[in-house]
Amino acid sequence: MRRKLVAGNWKMNGSLAANAQLLAGIKAEFADGACDVAVCVPYPYLAQCQQLLDGTSIRLGAQDLSLHESGAYTGEVSATMLMEFGCRYVIVGHSERRAYFGETDDLISRKTRRAIDSGLIPIVCVGETLSQRGAGQTEVVVGNQIEAVLSLLSADDLSRIVVAYEPVWAIGTGKTATPDMAQEVHAMLxxxxxxxxxxxxxxxxxxxxxxxxxxxxxxxxxxxxxxGGLIGGAALKATDFLSIVCKG
Known part of the structure; x- marks a missing residue:
């Protein structure tokens, strides 16, 4: 049986004080159970969170990584740098990266490859927009996204990735993806x-x-x-995050 994973994506949120308070609240009530837990934090807070999570089973993750290992790439952060801070996971291809920063299936596939080669576990995000869902293109869009990644992986590499389905159309739109609707796409994946x-x-x-x-x-x-879940807003409240973890 697959062990559940609950990963918090803090997105561009946090401060030194807020992070300390949030992780203190999580650690105070967290007990090792049937699921794995991770928090994916903004780059500037990796060192702080690494220290705060030391001695716990809560894993550290980042929200993106560079395609490049080093060089003249101002503002980029490499997989090796993430590893130095004890990161185990890295989010790749989040819908916000695709929508706001123009990340393509090809780029996301190569970032996935880079993460694996560097010893990180990529959480590879896929998902369709509202217009794509309305046009009945869910399987085509999501299928193409995952196939682009699989094209750069060996059969053995599958054991080194996590996939996350994000129905973009159900995030902040007032529309709801039922468990059955989500399961349908997960089964296709x-x-x-x-x-x-x-x-x-x-x-x-x-x-x-x-x-x-x-x-x-x-x-x-x-x-x-x-x-399991890739958790956004609820990951910023210790009680909400722990409630989801307990259900895992």
Whole structure:
């Protein structure tokens, strides 16, 4: 059975004081259980969070990485730098990176490759927009996104990735993705992974990233192919985050 993973994505939020308070609240009530837990924090706070999480089983992650290892790439952060701060995970291809920064399937695929080669576990994000959903293009769009990544991976590499499905159309739009709707896409992703490596695909964790909250987490994670969550807003409140973790 796949072990659930609950990963918090802090996005561009936090401060030294707020981070300390948030992680203190999480650590105070956190108990090792049936699921893995990670927090993906902004680059400037990696050192602080590494220290605050020392001695716990909560893993540290970053929200992006450079395609390049070093050189004249002002503002970029390499996988090796992330590893030096004890990062285990890195988010790749988040919908906000695709929408706001023009990241393409090709670039995201190569970043995934870079993460794996550097010893990081990429949380590879895929998902369709409202217009794409309305046009019945979900399977085509999401399928193309995951296929672009798989094209640069070997069969053995599947054991070294996590996938996160983000229904962009259900985030901040007032529309809701039901557990059955989410499961349908997760099952499709699992089928695509099986085409690459049937055995490994059964162990790949596919997270749900569509506004998972304390009141819907249990129902979502009860679905057969939903293996945890990539948590946004709820990850910034210790009680909400821990409530989701407990349901994992």
């Amino acid at each position: 699992r089928r695509r992974l099986r085409e690459k490596n049937a055995e490994a695909a059964s162990n790949v964790r596919i997270l749900y990233g569509g506004s998972m909250k304390p009141d819907n987490a249990a129902e979502l994670m009860a679905m057969s192919d939903i293996d």
